Amino acid sequence: MILNTMRKLSLIQLKENQKAKVLEISGGKGLQHRMMSMGIYPGGEITKLSHFALRGPVTVRVGRSVLALGHGVAAKIIIEIE
Amino acid sequence: MIDKIFLLGNPNVGKSVVFSRLTGVHVISSNYPGTTVEVSKGYLTIGEEKIEVVDLPGTYSLESTSKAEEVVVSLLKEYPKDKSVVINILDATNLERNLFLTLQLIEEGFSVIVCLNMCDDATHRGVHINVEELENLLGVPVISTCAVTGVGIKLLKERIRQAHPNPKNKLTHEARWQEIGKIVETVQRLTHRHHTLREILEDASLKPLSGLLISCVIVYVSFKIVRFLGELLINRIFDPLFFNIYQPVLERLSTALGQKGFIHHLLIGELINGKIDFKQSLGVLTTAPYIEFAMVLPYIVSFYFMLSLLEDIGYLPRLAILLDNLLHRLGLHGYAIIPVLLGFGCNVPGILSTRVLESKRERFIASTLISIGVPCVPLQAMIFGLLGNFGGFYVGGVYLVLFSVVIILGVVLNRVLAGYSPELLIEIPPYRFPPLLILGKKLYFRIKGFLVEAAPIVLLGVLAINLLLYYRLFDFVTGVFAPVIQGLFGLPKEAVVALVIGFLRKDVAVGMLMPLALSAKQLFIAVTLLAMSFPCIATFVVLLKELGLKYLIKATLIMIAVSMVVGSILNFVILR
Numbered sequence: 260m261i262l263n264t265m266r267k268l269s270l271i272q273l274k275e276n277q278k279a280k281v282l283e284i285s286g287g288k289g290l291q292h293r294m295m296s297m298g299i300y301p302g303g304e305i306t307k308l309s310h311f312a313l314r315g316p317v318t319v320r321v322g323r324s325v326l327a328l329g330h331g332v333a334a335k336i337i338i339e340i341e
Numbered sequence: 342m343i344d345k346i347f348l349l350g351n352p353n354v355g356k357s358v359v360f361s362r363l364t365g366v367h368v369i370s371s372n373y374p375g376t377t378v379e380v381s382k383g384y385l386t387i388g389e390e391k392i393e394v395v396d397l398p399g400t401y402s403l404e405s406t407s408k409a410e411e412v413v414v415s416l417l418k419e420y421p422k423d424k425s426v427v428i429n430i431l432d433a434t435n436l437e438r439n440l441f442l443t444l445q446l447i448e449e450g451f452s453v454i455v456c457l458n459m460c461d462d463a464t465h466r467g468v469h470i471n472v473e474e475l476e477n478l479l480g481v482p483v484i485s486t487c488a489v490t491g492v493g494i495k496l497l498k499e500r501i502r503q504a505h506p507n508p509k510n511k512l513t514h515e516a517r518w519q520e521i522g523k524i525v526e527t528v529q530r531l532t533h534r535h536h537t538l539r540e541i542l543e544d545a546s547l548k549p550l551s552g553l554l555i556s557c558v559i560v561y562v563s564f565k566i567v568r569f570l571g572e573l574l575i576n577r578i579f580d581p582l583f584f585n586i587y588q589p590v591l592e593r594l595s596t597a598l599g600q601k602g603f604i605h606h607l608l609i610g611e612l613i614n615g616k617i618d619f620k621q622s623l624g625v626l627t628t629a630p631y632i633e634f635a636m637v638l639p640y641i642v643s644f645y646f647m648l649s650l651l652e653d654i655g656y657l658p659r660l661a662i663l664l665d666n667l668l669h670r671l672g673l674h675g676y677a678i679i680p681v682l683l684g685f686g687c688n689v690p691g692i693l694s695t696r697v698l699e700s701k702r703e704r705f706i707a708s709t710l711i712s713i714g715v716p717c718v719p720l721q722a723m724i725f726g727l728l729g730n731f732g733g734f735y736v737g738g739v740y741l742v743l744f745s746v747v748i749i750l751g752v753v754l755n756r757v758l759a760g761y762s763p764e765l766l767i768e769i770p771p772y773r774f775p776p777l778l779i780l781g782k783k784l785y786f787r788i789k790g791f792l793v794e795a796a797p798i799v800l801l802g803v804l805a806i807n808l809l810l811y812y813r814l815f816d817f818v819t820g821v822f823a824p825v826i827q828g829l830f831g832l833p834k835e836a837v838v839a840l841v842i843g844f845l846r847k848d849v850a851v852g853m854l855m856p857l858a859l860s861a862k863q864l865f866i867a868v869t870l871l872a873m874s875f876p877c878i879a880t881f882v883v884l885l886k887e888l889g890l891k892y893l894i895k896a897t898l899i900m901i902a903v904s905m906v907v908g909s910i911l912n913f914v915i916l917r
Contacts, residue, residue: 292404292514293402293766295441295518296401297401297438297768298437300514308544311549311663311665315549316665322437323434323435323438324435324438325543325771327658327662327665327769329675329766330764332766
């Protein structure tokens with residue numbers, strides 16, 4: 260059980276070039292809709308590309324597109340490492 | 342009967358290029374999400390029928406999250422479905438994400454025809470899509486196109502009539518993604534390729550260190566190119582034209598008019614040492630065209646050349662990532678850099694493009710900061726032309742003052758205004774290298790737009806000023822404002838005229854300062870005030886349209902207050 264919760268991270272904690280599976284988007288409905296329509300959805304794969312210092316944005320690859328997310332939004336994406 | 346065609350798709354899939362191909366109406370297209378923030382209309386003739394075609398801003402889904410998307414959804418839902426066709430444009434290099442909107446459209450019962458755009462780029466990137474299979478699975482016509490070169494557009498036109506509704510059960514978002522997964526697996530084949538230089542550069546601009554380095558190089562080189570090209574045009578083309586060909590003609594006209602009198606005053610202006618001086622004579626035929634064509638136009642050409650190139654390559658969104666942190670402190674997020682950059686060309690498109698931002702709060706902050714701290718090309722060209730004579734130190738100083746004002750005011754607004762600003766959430770497009778023809782066309786339309794809008798106002802403006810000066814009608818205004826201008830800002834009272842004219846056009850306003858023989862300090866304060874105080878009338882109208890009267894008044898009060906404070910500080914403290 261403990262091991263299971265250990266593997267749950269937010270996108271912020273993921274390392275660069277690491278791949279993960281999206282578990283949930285812990286935000287309001289509007290944010291969830293927006294994320295989902297751009298390709299970030301529970302069950303989908305996500306790869307972190309880079310992370311800018313001082314609570315800067317995070318860039319990720321989902322499918323064939325590259326997205327840039329503000330620090331606050333990235334923190335709301337809960338992921339699971341295989 | 343169909344009487345409307347909507348062009349719909351994700352941001353940055355080339356809707357505007359398809360629109361231009363279908364209707365022959367030119368609209369600006371670039372390589373970043375959110376180029377189109379307004380609805381454009383045109384007509385397509387099929388057989389004997391003329392059907393209206395509507396180019397819509399891009400949207401990821403039928404649930405709107407920004408003002409531009411709101412427009413799309415409401416337009417689409419208001420129009421009867423049986424009378425319209427939706428051409429859903431997809432980026433073939435990114436089928437999976439694009440299909441989300443497609444499935445939504447089909448589920449909602451729209452008559453959809455799918456236009457699989459950017460097929461050439463897809464092939465380059467090793468993406469192969471089985472178009473017939475996709476058509477079978479979706480149950481609506483699918484046509485592959487490359488709108489930039491025009492491939493497939495004819496077929497698209499022929500098959501528009503075949504679009505038909507094919508309503509399906511509405512899926513949840515997760516279920517829709519699963520469905521998409523299945524479709525993509527069936528129709529798409531990826532061939533593995535080695536990393537190209539383009540992809541290496543794409544990745545490098547996303548990493549903090551290399552990204553910063555690349556941006557420094559790009560900004561520096563762009564600035565150099567804009568200056569070099571602008572000066573080249575002035576020294577090699579426009580100045581010789583004016584001095585060697587145009588001036589002798591005017592001198593003869595001046596002699597014919599007897600070198601003085603009412604008409605001479607209007608057309609030629611004042612003679613300086615018995616000769617026409619393009620910078621000081623202030624006539625409708627002398628200074629007006631010189632300002633517009635020899636001082637401003639060259640920089641319009643060079644600035645828009647560079648901006649268009651960066652837009653089409655797809656570099657601008659990468660700048661947004663780097664600046665996200667800084668802009669957050671101003672209550673904005675990184676993508677606000679797009680309106681700011683457009684604002685450096687002309688504040689009008691800059692403020693219009695604040696529609697890419699999600700909240701009213703952000704749009705208010707961005708519009709106010711642009712009107713105060715982002716000088717347009719005509720103003721900048723004049724600042725360089727005039728203040729540059731005193732040395733680059735002064736020119737740099739103006740930018741430094743404006744930049745500081747933007748930062749301070751932004752931080753204050755972010756603290757004072759209620760609410761919070763949303764976070765950055767954008768797609769970063771791949772680099773693309775547009776055919777030169779497309780780039781040239783865009784440049785042509787931007788220059789034409791400038792000439793059509795600016796030239797008449799400048800000519801009439803100078804005419805009006807000359808009439809007012811001739812009949813001494815400015816004296817009253819000058820008298821009223823003189824204490825402020827002289828007391829607070831240390832400017833001669835004639836500078837009032839220039840500040841008032843600034844409301845009409847900034848370049849003419851700076852032109853009005855030329856005959857006043859101001860000191861470097863006075864000129865510095867005057868152009869800084871011109872940049873910060875009231876925007877020109879065109880910008881004012883757009884502000885009213887975009888923000889509404891209440892916020893326009895707020896923005897205006899901020900502008901007046903900031904100008905007073907900064908003008909006085911410059912006069913009494915910094916440049917003492």
